[in-house]
Amino acid sequence: MRELDDIDTVGIVGAGTMGHGIAQVAALDGYDVVLRDVEDELVESGLSGIHESLDRFVTRGDLSEAEADDARERVTGTTDLADLADADLVVEAIVEDMDVKQSVFADLDDTVAEDVVLATNTSTLSITSIASATDCPELVVGLHFMNPVPLMEGVEVVVGEKTDPAVASLAHDFAESLGKSTWESDDKPGFVxxxxxxxxxxxxxxxxxxxxxxxxxxxxxxxxxxxxxxxxxxxxxxxxxxxxxxxxxxxxxxxxxxxxxxxxxxxxxxxxxxxxxxxxxxxxxxx
Structure with a gap:
Protein backbone atom coordinates (compact mmCIF):
# COMPACT_ATOMS: atom_id res chain seq x y z
CA MET A 1 0.00 0.00 0.00
CA ARG A 2 1.23 3.49 -0.85
CA GLU A 3 1.92 6.10 1.82
CA LEU A 4 0.76 9.71 1.69
CA ASP A 5 4.18 10.85 0.45
CA ASP A 6 3.80 8.47 -2.51
CA ILE A 7 0.61 10.13 -3.73
CA ASP A 8 1.20 12.56 -6.58
CA THR A 9 -1.77 11.84 -8.87
CA VAL A 10 -5.35 11.46 -7.67
CA GLY A 11 -7.99 9.90 -9.89
CA ILE A 12 -11.58 11.10 -9.46
CA VAL A 13 -14.40 9.04 -10.97
CA GLY A 14 -17.47 11.21 -11.46
CA ALA A 15 -17.34 14.88 -12.50
CA GLY A 16 -20.56 15.96 -10.84
CA THR A 17 -20.91 18.33 -7.90
CA MET A 18 -19.03 16.14 -5.44
CA GLY A 19 -16.45 14.82 -7.91
CA HIS A 20 -15.36 18.16 -9.28
CA GLY A 21 -15.37 19.62 -5.78
CA ILE A 22 -12.97 16.91 -4.60
CA ALA A 23 -10.87 17.45 -7.72
CA GLN A 24 -10.68 21.17 -6.96
CA VAL A 25 -9.45 20.83 -3.39
CA ALA A 26 -6.94 18.16 -4.41
CA ALA A 27 -5.55 20.36 -7.18
CA LEU A 28 -5.32 23.34 -4.83
CA ASP A 29 -3.26 21.22 -2.45
CA GLY A 30 -0.77 20.40 -5.21
CA TYR A 31 -1.99 17.01 -6.42
CA ASP A 32 -2.28 16.27 -10.12
CA VAL A 33 -5.86 15.20 -10.79
CA VAL A 34 -7.44 13.07 -13.51
CA LEU A 35 -11.20 13.71 -13.54
CA ARG A 36 -13.17 11.03 -15.36
CA ASP A 37 -16.81 10.74 -16.36
CA VAL A 38 -18.67 8.74 -18.99
CA GLU A 39 -19.48 11.55 -21.44
CA ASP A 40 -17.50 14.52 -22.74
CA GLU A 41 -20.33 16.88 -21.78
CA LEU A 42 -20.19 15.71 -18.16
CA VAL A 43 -16.42 16.11 -18.05
CA GLU A 44 -16.63 19.62 -19.51
CA SER A 45 -19.37 20.54 -17.06
CA GLY A 46 -17.18 19.37 -14.18
CA LEU A 47 -14.17 21.31 -15.43
CA SER A 48 -16.34 24.42 -15.87
CA GLY A 49 -17.59 23.99 -12.32
CA ILE A 50 -14.01 23.98 -11.05
CA HIS A 51 -13.06 27.07 -13.07
CA GLU A 52 -16.13 29.00 -11.93
CA SER A 53 -15.57 28.06 -8.29
CA LEU A 54 -11.92 29.12 -8.45
CA ASP A 55 -12.98 32.41 -10.05
CA ARG A 56 -15.29 33.06 -7.08
CA PHE A 57 -12.44 32.39 -4.64
CA VAL A 58 -10.25 34.85 -6.55
CA THR A 59 -13.01 37.49 -6.60
CA ARG A 60 -13.42 37.14 -2.83
CA GLY A 61 -9.69 37.48 -2.32
CA ASP A 62 -9.28 33.95 -0.93
CA LEU A 63 -6.94 32.93 -3.77
CA SER A 64 -4.55 34.73 -6.07
CA GLU A 65 -5.07 34.41 -9.82
CA ALA A 66 -1.76 32.55 -10.02
CA GLU A 67 -2.91 29.99 -7.43
CA ALA A 68 -6.19 29.49 -9.29
CA ASP A 69 -4.40 29.08 -12.62
CA ASP A 70 -2.03 26.53 -11.11
CA ALA A 71 -4.96 24.50 -9.78
CA ARG A 72 -6.72 24.61 -13.15
CA GLU A 73 -3.61 23.30 -14.90
CA ARG A 74 -3.38 20.37 -12.50
CA VAL A 75 -6.78 18.94 -13.51
CA THR A 76 -7.13 16.81 -16.65
CA GLY A 77 -10.51 15.59 -17.85
CA THR A 78 -11.16 12.27 -19.57
CA THR A 79 -13.85 9.74 -20.46
CA ASP A 80 -11.38 6.85 -20.55
CA LEU A 81 -11.01 4.92 -17.30
CA ALA A 82 -7.63 3.70 -18.54
CA ASP A 83 -6.30 7.23 -18.01
CA LEU A 84 -6.46 6.51 -14.27
CA ALA A 85 -3.94 3.69 -14.61
CA ASP A 86 -1.13 5.78 -13.13
CA ALA A 87 -3.20 7.26 -10.27
CA ASP A 88 -1.75 6.81 -6.79
CA LEU A 89 -5.17 7.03 -5.14
CA VAL A 90 -8.69 6.99 -6.61
CA VAL A 91 -11.86 8.55 -5.20
CA GLU A 92 -15.20 7.49 -6.69
CA ALA A 93 -18.05 10.04 -6.58
CA ILE A 94 -20.76 8.73 -8.88
CA VAL A 95 -24.48 8.01 -8.53
CA GLU A 96 -25.66 6.33 -5.30
CA ASP A 97 -26.45 3.00 -6.94
CA MET A 98 -24.82 -0.16 -5.61
CA ASP A 99 -24.77 -2.02 -8.92
CA VAL A 100 -23.17 0.92 -10.71
CA LYS A 101 -20.59 1.44 -7.98
CA GLN A 102 -19.66 -2.24 -7.90
CA SER A 103 -19.22 -2.24 -11.67
CA VAL A 104 -16.92 0.80 -11.48
CA PHE A 105 -14.88 -0.67 -8.64
CA ALA A 106 -14.46 -3.94 -10.52
CA ASP A 107 -13.16 -1.97 -13.51
CA LEU A 108 -10.88 0.13 -11.30
CA ASP A 109 -9.50 -3.05 -9.75
CA ASP A 110 -8.42 -4.11 -13.23
CA THR A 111 -7.06 -0.66 -14.13
CA VAL A 112 -4.91 0.70 -11.30
CA ALA A 113 -1.78 -0.73 -9.70
CA GLU A 114 -2.34 -3.44 -7.10
CA ASP A 115 -1.25 -1.23 -4.18
CA VAL A 116 -3.57 1.72 -4.92
CA VAL A 117 -6.27 2.63 -2.40
CA LEU A 118 -9.78 2.90 -3.84
CA ALA A 119 -12.05 5.27 -1.92
CA THR A 120 -15.78 5.84 -2.30
CA ASN A 121 -17.62 9.05 -1.51
CA THR A 122 -20.87 7.20 -0.84
CA SER A 123 -23.04 8.76 1.86
CA THR A 124 -25.17 5.72 2.70
CA LEU A 125 -24.15 2.56 0.83
CA SER A 126 -22.13 -0.27 2.36
CA ILE A 127 -18.37 0.02 1.92
CA THR A 128 -18.11 -3.72 2.44
CA SER A 129 -20.53 -4.44 -0.40
CA ILE A 130 -18.77 -2.02 -2.75
CA ALA A 131 -15.40 -3.56 -1.85
CA SER A 132 -16.68 -7.07 -2.57
CA ALA A 133 -16.55 -6.26 -6.30
CA THR A 134 -12.75 -6.06 -6.12
CA ASP A 135 -9.94 -8.51 -5.51
CA CYS A 136 -8.51 -6.15 -2.88
CA PRO A 137 -11.29 -5.30 -0.39
CA GLU A 138 -8.64 -4.42 2.18
CA LEU A 139 -7.71 -1.41 0.01
CA VAL A 140 -11.26 -0.02 -0.19
CA VAL A 141 -12.39 2.71 2.22
CA GLY A 142 -15.10 5.34 2.52
CA LEU A 143 -14.11 9.00 2.07
CA HIS A 144 -17.40 10.85 2.53
CA PHE A 145 -16.82 14.53 1.76
CA MET A 146 -19.43 17.08 2.76
CA ASN A 147 -21.13 19.32 0.19
CA PRO A 148 -19.96 21.83 -1.00
CA VAL A 149 -16.52 20.25 -0.85
CA PRO A 150 -14.45 23.44 -1.30
CA LEU A 151 -16.20 25.09 1.67
CA MET A 152 -17.04 22.29 4.10
CA GLU A 153 -14.31 21.21 6.49
CA GLY A 154 -15.49 17.72 7.39
CA VAL A 155 -14.72 14.34 5.84
CA GLU A 156 -16.12 11.07 7.18
CA VAL A 157 -13.78 8.07 6.95
CA VAL A 158 -15.80 4.85 6.80
CA VAL A 159 -14.16 1.50 7.55
CA GLY A 160 -15.49 -1.59 5.79
CA GLU A 161 -15.41 -5.12 7.13
CA LYS A 162 -12.09 -5.86 5.38
CA THR A 163 -10.57 -2.36 5.23
CA ASP A 164 -6.95 -2.50 6.36
CA PRO A 165 -6.36 -0.18 9.37
CA ALA A 166 -3.41 1.31 7.48
CA VAL A 167 -5.78 2.21 4.63
CA ALA A 168 -8.13 3.95 7.04
CA SER A 169 -5.15 5.85 8.44
CA LEU A 170 -4.10 6.89 4.93
CA ALA A 171 -7.64 8.09 4.25
CA HIS A 172 -7.49 10.33 7.32
CA ASP A 173 -4.05 11.62 6.31
CA PHE A 174 -5.11 12.32 2.73
CA ALA A 175 -8.23 14.23 3.76
CA GLU A 176 -6.26 16.22 6.31
CA SER A 177 -3.67 17.06 3.64
CA LEU A 178 -6.53 18.82 1.83
CA GLY A 179 -7.14 21.00 4.88
CA LYS A 180 -10.07 18.89 6.10
CA SER A 181 -10.91 17.53 9.54
CA THR A 182 -11.98 13.91 9.83
CA TRP A 183 -13.94 11.51 11.98
CA GLU A 184 -14.36 7.76 11.61
CA SER A 185 -17.42 5.55 11.31
CA ASP A 186 -17.98 1.84 11.14
CA ASP A 187 -19.72 0.53 8.03
CA LYS A 188 -23.26 0.79 9.40
CA PRO A 189 -26.22 2.24 7.44
CA GLY A 190 -25.95 6.02 7.12
CA PHE A 191 -22.62 6.08 8.97
CA VAL A 192 -22.52 8.93 11.55
Whole structure:
Protein backbone atom coordinates (compact mmCIF):
# COMPACT_ATOMS: atom_id res chain seq x y z
CA MET A 1 0.00 0.00 0.00
CA ARG A 2 1.23 3.49 -0.85
CA GLU A 3 1.92 6.10 1.82
CA LEU A 4 0.76 9.71 1.69
CA ASP A 5 4.18 10.85 0.45
CA ASP A 6 3.80 8.47 -2.51
CA ILE A 7 0.61 10.13 -3.73
CA ASP A 8 1.20 12.56 -6.58
CA THR A 9 -1.77 11.84 -8.87
CA VAL A 10 -5.35 11.46 -7.67
CA GLY A 11 -7.99 9.90 -9.89
CA ILE A 12 -11.58 11.10 -9.46
CA VAL A 13 -14.40 9.04 -10.97
CA GLY A 14 -17.47 11.21 -11.46
CA ALA A 15 -17.34 14.88 -12.50
CA GLY A 16 -20.56 15.96 -10.84
CA THR A 17 -20.91 18.33 -7.90
CA MET A 18 -19.03 16.14 -5.44
CA GLY A 19 -16.45 14.82 -7.91
CA HIS A 20 -15.36 18.16 -9.28
CA GLY A 21 -15.37 19.62 -5.78
CA ILE A 22 -12.97 16.91 -4.60
CA ALA A 23 -10.87 17.45 -7.72
CA GLN A 24 -10.68 21.17 -6.96
CA VAL A 25 -9.45 20.83 -3.39
CA ALA A 26 -6.94 18.16 -4.41
CA ALA A 27 -5.55 20.36 -7.18
CA LEU A 28 -5.32 23.34 -4.83
CA ASP A 29 -3.26 21.22 -2.45
CA GLY A 30 -0.77 20.40 -5.21
CA TYR A 31 -1.99 17.01 -6.42
CA ASP A 32 -2.28 16.27 -10.12
CA VAL A 33 -5.86 15.20 -10.79
CA VAL A 34 -7.44 13.07 -13.51
CA LEU A 35 -11.20 13.71 -13.54
CA ARG A 36 -13.17 11.03 -15.36
CA ASP A 37 -16.81 10.74 -16.36
CA VAL A 38 -18.67 8.74 -18.99
CA GLU A 39 -19.48 11.55 -21.44
CA ASP A 40 -17.50 14.52 -22.74
CA GLU A 41 -20.33 16.88 -21.78
CA LEU A 42 -20.19 15.71 -18.16
CA VAL A 43 -16.42 16.11 -18.05
CA GLU A 44 -16.63 19.62 -19.51
CA SER A 45 -19.37 20.54 -17.06
CA GLY A 46 -17.18 19.37 -14.18
CA LEU A 47 -14.17 21.31 -15.43
CA SER A 48 -16.34 24.42 -15.87
CA GLY A 49 -17.59 23.99 -12.32
CA ILE A 50 -14.01 23.98 -11.05
CA HIS A 51 -13.06 27.07 -13.07
CA GLU A 52 -16.13 29.00 -11.93
CA SER A 53 -15.57 28.06 -8.29
CA LEU A 54 -11.92 29.12 -8.45
CA ASP A 55 -12.98 32.41 -10.05
CA ARG A 56 -15.29 33.06 -7.08
CA PHE A 57 -12.44 32.39 -4.64
CA VAL A 58 -10.25 34.85 -6.55
CA THR A 59 -13.01 37.49 -6.60
CA ARG A 60 -13.42 37.14 -2.83
CA GLY A 61 -9.69 37.48 -2.32
CA ASP A 62 -9.28 33.95 -0.93
CA LEU A 63 -6.94 32.93 -3.77
CA SER A 64 -4.55 34.73 -6.07
CA GLU A 65 -5.07 34.41 -9.82
CA ALA A 66 -1.76 32.55 -10.02
CA GLU A 67 -2.91 29.99 -7.43
CA ALA A 68 -6.19 29.49 -9.29
CA ASP A 69 -4.40 29.08 -12.62
CA ASP A 70 -2.03 26.53 -11.11
CA ALA A 71 -4.96 24.50 -9.78
CA ARG A 72 -6.72 24.61 -13.15
CA GLU A 73 -3.61 23.30 -14.90
CA ARG A 74 -3.38 20.37 -12.50
CA VAL A 75 -6.78 18.94 -13.51
CA THR A 76 -7.13 16.81 -16.65
CA GLY A 77 -10.51 15.59 -17.85
CA THR A 78 -11.16 12.27 -19.57
CA THR A 79 -13.85 9.74 -20.46
CA ASP A 80 -11.38 6.85 -20.55
CA LEU A 81 -11.01 4.92 -17.30
CA ALA A 82 -7.63 3.70 -18.54
CA ASP A 83 -6.30 7.23 -18.01
CA LEU A 84 -6.46 6.51 -14.27
CA ALA A 85 -3.94 3.69 -14.61
CA ASP A 86 -1.13 5.78 -13.13
CA ALA A 87 -3.20 7.26 -10.27
CA ASP A 88 -1.75 6.81 -6.79
CA LEU A 89 -5.17 7.03 -5.14
CA VAL A 90 -8.69 6.99 -6.61
CA VAL A 91 -11.86 8.55 -5.20
CA GLU A 92 -15.20 7.49 -6.69
CA ALA A 93 -18.05 10.04 -6.58
CA ILE A 94 -20.76 8.73 -8.88
CA VAL A 95 -24.48 8.01 -8.53
CA GLU A 96 -25.66 6.33 -5.30
CA ASP A 97 -26.45 3.00 -6.94
CA MET A 98 -24.82 -0.16 -5.61
CA ASP A 99 -24.77 -2.02 -8.92
CA VAL A 100 -23.17 0.92 -10.71
CA LYS A 101 -20.59 1.44 -7.98
CA GLN A 102 -19.66 -2.24 -7.90
CA SER A 103 -19.22 -2.24 -11.67
CA VAL A 104 -16.92 0.80 -11.48
CA PHE A 105 -14.88 -0.67 -8.64
CA ALA A 106 -14.46 -3.94 -10.52
CA ASP A 107 -13.16 -1.97 -13.51
CA LEU A 108 -10.88 0.13 -11.30
CA ASP A 109 -9.50 -3.05 -9.75
CA ASP A 110 -8.42 -4.11 -13.23
CA THR A 111 -7.06 -0.66 -14.13
CA VAL A 112 -4.91 0.70 -11.30
CA ALA A 113 -1.78 -0.73 -9.70
CA GLU A 114 -2.34 -3.44 -7.10
CA ASP A 115 -1.25 -1.23 -4.18
CA VAL A 116 -3.57 1.72 -4.92
CA VAL A 117 -6.27 2.63 -2.40
CA LEU A 118 -9.78 2.90 -3.84
CA ALA A 119 -12.05 5.27 -1.92
CA THR A 120 -15.78 5.84 -2.30
CA ASN A 121 -17.62 9.05 -1.51
CA THR A 122 -20.87 7.20 -0.84
CA SER A 123 -23.04 8.76 1.86
CA THR A 124 -25.17 5.72 2.70
CA LEU A 125 -24.15 2.56 0.83
CA SER A 126 -22.13 -0.27 2.36
CA ILE A 127 -18.37 0.02 1.92
CA THR A 128 -18.11 -3.72 2.44
CA SER A 129 -20.53 -4.44 -0.40
CA ILE A 130 -18.77 -2.02 -2.75
CA ALA A 131 -15.40 -3.56 -1.85
CA SER A 132 -16.68 -7.07 -2.57
CA ALA A 133 -16.55 -6.26 -6.30
CA THR A 134 -12.75 -6.06 -6.12
CA ASP A 135 -9.94 -8.51 -5.51
CA CYS A 136 -8.51 -6.15 -2.88
CA PRO A 137 -11.29 -5.30 -0.39
CA GLU A 138 -8.64 -4.42 2.18
CA LEU A 139 -7.71 -1.41 0.01
CA VAL A 140 -11.26 -0.02 -0.19
CA VAL A 141 -12.39 2.71 2.22
CA GLY A 142 -15.10 5.34 2.52
CA LEU A 143 -14.11 9.00 2.07
CA HIS A 144 -17.40 10.85 2.53
CA PHE A 145 -16.82 14.53 1.76
CA MET A 146 -19.43 17.08 2.76
CA ASN A 147 -21.13 19.32 0.19
CA PRO A 148 -19.96 21.83 -1.00
CA VAL A 149 -16.52 20.25 -0.85
CA PRO A 150 -14.45 23.44 -1.30
CA LEU A 151 -16.20 25.09 1.67
CA MET A 152 -17.04 22.29 4.10
CA GLU A 153 -14.31 21.21 6.49
CA GLY A 154 -15.49 17.72 7.39
CA VAL A 155 -14.72 14.34 5.84
CA GLU A 156 -16.12 11.07 7.18
CA VAL A 157 -13.78 8.07 6.95
CA VAL A 158 -15.80 4.85 6.80
CA VAL A 159 -14.16 1.50 7.55
CA GLY A 160 -15.49 -1.59 5.79
CA GLU A 161 -15.41 -5.12 7.13
CA LYS A 162 -12.09 -5.86 5.38
CA THR A 163 -10.57 -2.36 5.23
CA ASP A 164 -6.95 -2.50 6.36
CA PRO A 165 -6.36 -0.18 9.37
CA ALA A 166 -3.41 1.31 7.48
CA VAL A 167 -5.78 2.21 4.63
CA ALA A 168 -8.13 3.95 7.04
CA SER A 169 -5.15 5.85 8.44
CA LEU A 170 -4.10 6.89 4.93
CA ALA A 171 -7.64 8.09 4.25
CA HIS A 172 -7.49 10.33 7.32
CA ASP A 173 -4.05 11.62 6.31
CA PHE A 174 -5.11 12.32 2.73
CA ALA A 175 -8.23 14.23 3.76
CA GLU A 176 -6.26 16.22 6.31
CA SER A 177 -3.67 17.06 3.64
CA LEU A 178 -6.53 18.82 1.83
CA GLY A 179 -7.14 21.00 4.88
CA LYS A 180 -10.07 18.89 6.10
CA SER A 181 -10.91 17.53 9.54
CA THR A 182 -11.98 13.91 9.83
CA TRP A 183 -13.94 11.51 11.98
CA GLU A 184 -14.36 7.76 11.61
CA SER A 185 -17.42 5.55 11.31
CA ASP A 186 -17.98 1.84 11.14
CA ASP A 187 -19.72 0.53 8.03
CA LYS A 188 -23.26 0.79 9.40
CA PRO A 189 -26.22 2.24 7.44
CA GLY A 190 -25.95 6.02 7.12
CA PHE A 191 -22.62 6.08 8.97
CA VAL A 192 -22.52 8.93 11.55
CA UNK A 193 -23.71 11.89 9.49
CA UNK A 194 -26.70 10.69 7.50
CA UNK A 195 -27.89 8.32 10.22
CA UNK A 196 -28.48 11.40 12.39
CA UNK A 197 -29.02 14.09 9.72
CA UNK A 198 -31.75 12.45 7.64
CA UNK A 199 -34.30 12.05 10.50
CA UNK A 200 -33.64 15.70 11.42
CA UNK A 201 -34.36 16.83 7.86
CA UNK A 202 -37.42 14.58 7.64
CA UNK A 203 -38.90 15.93 10.87
CA UNK A 204 -38.38 19.50 9.69
CA UNK A 205 -40.26 18.66 6.47
CA UNK A 206 -43.07 16.98 8.44
CA UNK A 207 -43.32 19.95 10.82
CA UNK A 208 -43.91 22.23 7.83
CA UNK A 209 -46.31 19.82 6.12
CA UNK A 210 -48.34 19.41 9.32
CA UNK A 211 -48.61 23.16 9.90
CA UNK A 212 -46.41 23.44 12.99
CA UNK A 213 -44.84 26.61 11.57
CA UNK A 214 -44.05 28.34 8.30
CA UNK A 215 -40.86 27.45 6.45
CA UNK A 216 -38.78 30.48 7.54
CA UNK A 217 -39.82 29.99 11.16
CA UNK A 218 -38.84 26.32 11.15
CA UNK A 219 -35.42 27.15 9.75
CA UNK A 220 -34.97 30.21 11.94
CA UNK A 221 -36.01 28.27 15.01
CA UNK A 222 -33.41 25.61 14.37
CA UNK A 223 -30.57 27.97 13.44
CA UNK A 224 -31.13 30.20 16.48
CA UNK A 225 -32.21 27.42 18.81
CA UNK A 226 -29.45 24.92 18.09
CA UNK A 227 -26.68 27.11 16.60
CA UNK A 228 -26.56 25.26 13.26
CA UNK A 229 -25.78 27.30 10.11
CA UNK A 230 -28.90 26.16 8.19
CA UNK A 231 -32.34 24.93 9.16
CA UNK A 232 -33.66 21.60 7.83
CA UNK A 233 -35.65 22.94 4.87
CA UNK A 234 -32.88 25.21 3.62
CA UNK A 235 -30.30 22.47 4.08
CA UNK A 236 -32.42 19.90 2.25
CA UNK A 237 -32.67 22.33 -0.68
CA UNK A 238 -28.92 22.82 -0.57
CA UNK A 239 -28.17 19.07 -0.52
CA UNK A 240 -30.75 18.28 -3.21
CA UNK A 241 -34.17 16.86 -2.41
CA UNK A 242 -33.58 13.86 -4.68
CA UNK A 243 -30.37 13.05 -2.83
CA UNK A 244 -32.15 13.37 0.53
CA UNK A 245 -34.92 11.07 -0.69
CA UNK A 246 -32.45 8.47 -1.96
CA UNK A 247 -30.62 8.51 1.38
CA UNK A 248 -33.83 8.22 3.39
CA UNK A 249 -35.10 5.34 1.24
CA UNK A 250 -31.81 3.48 1.69
CA UNK A 251 -31.93 3.99 5.45
CA UNK A 252 -35.63 3.08 5.56
CA UNK A 253 -34.88 -0.23 3.87
CA UNK A 254 -32.02 -0.94 6.29
CA UNK A 255 -33.30 0.46 9.58
CA UNK A 256 -37.08 0.57 9.41
CA UNK A 257 -39.91 3.07 9.77
CA UNK A 258 -38.04 5.70 11.78
CA UNK A 259 -36.38 6.62 8.46
CA UNK A 260 -39.52 6.64 6.31
CA UNK A 261 -39.32 9.61 3.90
CA UNK A 262 -42.00 12.30 4.28
CA UNK A 263 -44.71 12.29 1.63
CA UNK A 264 -44.09 15.97 0.85
CA UNK A 265 -40.45 15.21 0.01
CA UNK A 266 -41.51 12.47 -2.43
CA UNK A 267 -44.04 14.82 -4.04
CA UNK A 268 -41.49 17.56 -4.60
CA UNK A 269 -38.99 15.15 -6.14
CA UNK A 270 -41.68 13.74 -8.44
CA UNK A 271 -42.47 17.32 -9.51
CA UNK A 272 -38.82 17.95 -10.37
CA UNK A 273 -38.38 20.57 -7.63
CA UNK A 274 -35.05 19.30 -6.33
CA UNK A 275 -33.83 22.36 -4.43
CA UNK A 276 -31.23 24.96 -5.19
CA UNK A 277 -29.82 23.11 -8.23
CA UNK A 278 -33.16 23.33 -10.08
CA UNK A 279 -34.10 26.80 -8.80
CA UNK A 280 -36.99 25.54 -6.70
CA UNK A 281 -37.42 23.24 -3.72
CA UNK A 282 -38.90 24.34 -0.43
CA UNK A 283 -37.72 27.83 -1.46
CA UNK A 284 -37.22 29.52 -4.81
CA UNK A 285 -33.78 30.56 -6.03
CA UNK A 286 -32.47 32.88 -8.70
CA UNK A 287 -29.63 32.17 -11.12
Missing amino acids: TNRILMPWLAEGIRAYDEGVAEKPDIDRGMTLGTNVPMGPLELADHIGLDICLDAMETLHAELGDRYQPPYLLKRKVEAGDLGKKTGRGFYEYGD
